[in-house]
Amino acid sequence: xxxxxxxxxxxxxxxxxxxxxxxxxxxxxxxxxxxxxxxxxxxxxxxxxxxxxxxxxxxxxxxxxxxxxxxxxxxxxxxxxxxxxxxxxxxxxxxxxxxxxxxxxxxxxxxxxxxxxxxxxxxxxxxxxxxxxxxx
Amino acid sequence: xxxxxxxxxxxxxxxxxxxxxxxxxxxxxxxxxxxxxxxxxxxxxxxxxxxxxxxxxxxxxxxxxxxxxxxxxxxxxxxxxxxxxxxxxxxxxxxxxxxxxxxxxxxxxxxxxxxxxxxxxxxxxxxxxxxxxxxxxxxxxxxxxxxxxxxxxxxxxxxxxxxxxxxxxxxxxxxxxxxx
Numbered sequence: 001x002x003x004x005x006x007x008x009x010x011x012x013x014x015x016x017x018x019x020x021x022x023x024x025x026x027x028x029x030x031x032x033x034x035x036x037x038x039x040x041x042x043x044x045x046x047x048x049x050x051x052x053x054x055x056x057x058x059x060x061x062x063x064x065x066x067x068x069x070x071x072x073x074x075x076x077x078x079x080x081x082x083x084x085x086x087x088x089x090x091x092x093x094x095x096x097x098x099x100x101x102x103x104x105x106x107x108x109x110x111x112x113x114x115x116x117x118x119x120x121x122x123x124x125x126x127x128x129x130x131x132x133x134x135x136x
Numbered sequence: 137x138x139x140x141x142x143x144x145x146x147x148x149x150x151x152x153x154x155x156x157x158x159x160x161x162x163x164x165x166x167x168x169x170x171x172x173x174x175x176x177x178x179x180x181x182x183x184x185x186x187x188x189x190x191x192x193x194x195x196x197x198x199x200x201x202x203x204x205x206x207x208x209x210x211x212x213x214x215x216x217x218x219x220x221x222x223x224x225x226x227x228x229x230x231x232x233x234x235x236x237x238x239x240x241x242x243x244x245x246x247x248x249x250x251x252x253x254x255x256x257x258x259x260x261x262x263x264x265x266x267x268x269x270x271x272x273x274x275x276x277x278x279x280x281x282x283x284x285x286x287x288x289x290x291x292x293x294x295x296x297x298x299x300x301x302x303x304x305x306x307x308x309x310x311x312x313x314x315x316x
Binding site for chain 2: 015016018019024079080082083086088089090092100101117119120122123124126127130131136
């Protein structure tokens with residue numbers, strides 16, 4: 001089963017990168033970020049020189065290694081089932097690639113087997129996956 | 137979910153899991169019923185850690201609802217606090233004496249449900265540029281949800297801070313907190 005990890009989504013989910021032992025860059029310009037409007041903050045942080053390609057690339061590499069790890073298990077399920085009960089949106093069918101040793105999970109949507117998110121689970125999320133094959 | 141926090145059984149399962157891990161296995165692989173039971177105790181401990189550190193969450197959410205920070209910075213900090221909570225839990229699980237002294241506050245469950253909802257909302261937040269049908273919630277709905285949840289968090293009557301899990305922050309979060 002081919003899975004795809006694209007840079008745009010990895011960049012969007014970069015705040016989970018430390019879960020995969022990827023350090024977020026030290027950002028000496030947070031004061032500057034504060035001075036920007038929301039629109040320009042997002043643009044600023046999308047700048048590859050601010051959130052460098054190296055960091056995003058490292059996150060993608062770690063996600064790939066997680067998927068290829070022989071101790072990682074594949075489990076068909078959903079994402080967003082709990083949000084659906086709050087009328088946020090329909091849950092997304094897809095595949096969880098979960099490693100019980102690290103507690104990390106990467107979710108690929110059925111639609112194109114595209115990367116959707118990847119993070120370290122807390123116990124609540126582990127139970128949700130165990131009982132309902134779902135997270136979030 | 138096991139509601140009773142049976143610390144003796146929790147420690148017994150932790151020891152069993154550790155023993156199996158030293159042999160390249162785990163409760164997850166060997167006994168899914170006991171693994172599930174271990175998770176249920178882990179949730180109770182985790183909820184208490186969240187509750188003990190509630191002021192960090194309340195302070196962060198307040199910064200967002202008062203427009204001091206935007207949703208991106210909120211998420212970066214929120215997930216950082218979550219990582220620290222998980223690290224505290226791992227540390228406590230390794231220290232059985234400390235674990236056996238943990239007391240559970242009845243409000244921790246209620247508070248942690250709000251944090252779980254915020255986590256889900258942070259993950260579901262989508263840029264306004266994404267199509268209506270795309271998975272997730274808009275910033276407008278996200279903000280409304282956080283405002284409502286913030287009030288609920290404040291309404292959970294606070295008790296004196298815990299002595300079992302004193303404030304625990306990494307250098308990076310302290311720096312971020314100072315800057316934000």
